Amino acid sequence: METIPPKAAIPPPASQPKREGRMPVNRMPATIKIAETDAAPHKPGLGRAAYESHFRTALDRLHGERRYRVFADIERIAGRFPIAHWRKPDGGTSEITVWCSNDYLGMGQHPDVVNAMTQTAMRCGVGAGGTRNIAGNNSPLVDLERELADLHGKEAGLVFTSGYVSNQAGISTIAKLIPNCLILSDAFNHNSMIEGVRHSGCEKRIFRHNDLAHLEELLIAAGDRPKLIAFESVYSMDGDVSDIGAICDLADRYGAMTYLDEVHAVGLYGPRGGGISERDGVMHRVDVIEGTLAKGFGCVGGYITGTSVLCDAVRSHAPGFIFTTALPPAIAAAARASVRYLKRSAVEREAHQRQAARTKVALEAAGLPVLHTETHIVPVMVGDAELCKAAADHLLEHHGIYIQPINYPTVPRGTERLRITPSPFHDDAKIAKLTAALAETWDTLDLPRAGTVFVEAAE
Numbered sequence: 038m039e040t041i042p043p044k045a046a047i048p049p050p051a052s053q054p055k056r057e058g059r060m061p062v063n064r065m066p067a068t069i070k071i072a073e074t075d076a077a078p079h080k081p082g083l084g085r086a087a088y089e090s091h092f093r094t095a096l097d098r099l100h101g102e103r104r105y106r107v108f109a110d111i112e113r114i115a116g117r118f119p120i121a122h123w124r125k126p127d128g129g130t131s132e133i134t135v136w137c138s139n140d141y142l143g144m145g146q147h148p149d150v151v152n153a154m155t156q157t158a159m160r161c162g163v164g165a166g167g168t169r170n171i172a173g174n175n176s177p178l179v180d181l182e183r184e185l186a187d188l189h190g191k192e193a194g195l196v197f198t199s200g201y202v203s204n205q206a207g208i209s210t211i212a213k214l215i216p217n218c219l220i221l222s223d224a225f226n227h228n229s230m231i232e233g234v235r236h237s238g239c240e241k242r243i244f245r246h247n248d249l250a251h252l253e254e255l256l257i258a259a260g261d262r263p264k265l266i267a268f269e270s271v272y273s274m275d276g277d278v279s280d281i282g283a284i285c286d287l288a289d290r291y292g293a294m295t296y297l298d299e300v301h302a303v304g305l306y307g308p309r310g311g312g313i314s315e316r317d318g319v320m321h322r323v324d325v326i327e328g329t330l331a332k333g334f335g336c337v338g339g340y341i342t343g344t345s346v347l348c349d350a351v352r353s354h355a356p357g358f359i360f361t362t363a364l365p366p367a368i369a370a371a372a373r374a375s376v377r378y379l380k381r382s383a384v385e386r387e388a389h390q391r392q393a394a395r396t397k398v399a400l401e402a403a404g405l406p407v408l409h410t411e412t413h414i415v416p417v418m419v420g421d422a423e424l425c426k427a428a429a430d431h432l433l434e435h436h437g438i439y440i441q442p443i444n445y446p447t448v449p450r451g452t453e454r455l456r457i458t459p460s461p462f463h464d465d466a467k468i469a470k471l472t473a474a475l476a477e478t479w480d481t482l483d484l485p486r487a488g489t490v491f492v493e494a495a496e
């Protein structure tokens with residue numbers, strides 16, 4: 038039998054090992070401002086209540102600005118996507134149809150993906166056992182990185198715990214490793230990219246959203262110094278798309294590197310699901326392609342792909358990679374199964390586009406203010422935070438339809454909306470039911486109809 042030595046018998050370490058996780062405190066997203074002036078003054082020595090008052094003040098402010106968020110308590114039902122159980126505030130339960138999931142293709146419930154996950158969990162257990170620096174790579178993760186590199190036609194891939202982390206760690210580390218780097222960032226870039234830019238500590242210029250003339254102006258003004266252009270393919274709130282080829286032309290002309298977020302496009306566009314850059318035949322021209330495993334691929338995790346040396350440098354320098362536990366093997370195996378499946382099968386992509394197009398046609402025919410998009414995203418505009426929440430509540434309570442309201446700071450004030458994401462499983466009958474439910478909700482709440490101009494409120 039093993040005996041545990043008394044504490045005194047354990048020799049002290051020769052030197053203190055370097056602590057993991059000693060990172061600078063994360064900053065608030067750029068868009069969230071805490072006005073200190075109207076917060077209750079902190080009086081030292083008053084105990085817990087004084088601290089609590091700060092949190093209450095912060096929450097009160099959100100309530101006052103009508104952007105306090107409430108999450109519905111729902112449980113997805115495997116095999117019945119997009120149906121889920123809603124646990125109501127009164128304790129009861131009912132079945133609802135989810136119309137706002139970013140599991141765009143329902144791959145989170147695909148048998149190949151679920152089997153890969155359960156079988157790998159039975160074989161390898163649940164956790165990853167630590168950071169990769171400490172516990173080593175797990176083999177399914179290595180296989181996944183090869184699969185992703187192949188998906189984007191790059192030499193290497195590097196997986197992170199989320200798409201958010203991959204952007205924050207990827208952009209900040211890449212830019213930091215290039216002396217005197219100037220980052221040129223699209224004005225509509227996701228918060229994870231904004232945080233990556235900030236954490237790099239590099240100088241930045243923001244170009245007007247998808248405005249190539251402005252980007253060129255800034256590239257010219259930057260002169261000979263190294264430059265990194267950071268942009269997205271599909272912008273997820275307005276559903277618009279960037280001209281990746283034209284941005285690569287500018288990058289070539291002015292000697293810049295390109296970093297492309299394909300989070301809302303991987304699995305969904307291109308002959309093998311490589312994203313908009315694959316669809317447009319320009320994937321090989323982009324230096325770094327970043328993606329998520331959580332949306333089109335239905336799992337969790339994020340990644341970058343690029344040259345071997347770039348991925349190795351990020352692996353070796355990015356705190357967001359080094360100091361956090363790796364993605365577990367079962368998740369890696371599930372994600373790989375999803376990526377592999379969608380490389381071969383276009384059925385889901387075609388059905389996805391078809392049902393999204395049919396949803397837009399049906400909602401427009403009903404006179405609803407649908408924002409025109411070239412993609413699978415169907416924003417229906419409301420233009421007011423309170424009404425947007427009221428519409429979402431009404432749809433859930435009276436029609437069993439779940440669409441999360443999208444309010445500031447995710448979108449500018451005055452452009453609040455319901456963001457609808459049809460999947461291949463939202464069949465024509467579900468679209469008809471959605472259309473009738475939205476029309477009734479718009480009538481009941483007297484919401485703005487098609488033709489209304491929604492103007493961003495001044496800050």
Ligand SMILES: Cc1ncc(COP(=O)(O)O)c(C=O)c1O
Pocket residue numbers: 199200201202204227229269273298300301329330331338339
């Ligand atoms: C454009 C964009 N990039 C990155 C992310 C983060 O991806 P993940 O959800 O995998 O963390 C999101 C999340 O919605 C996003 O919209």
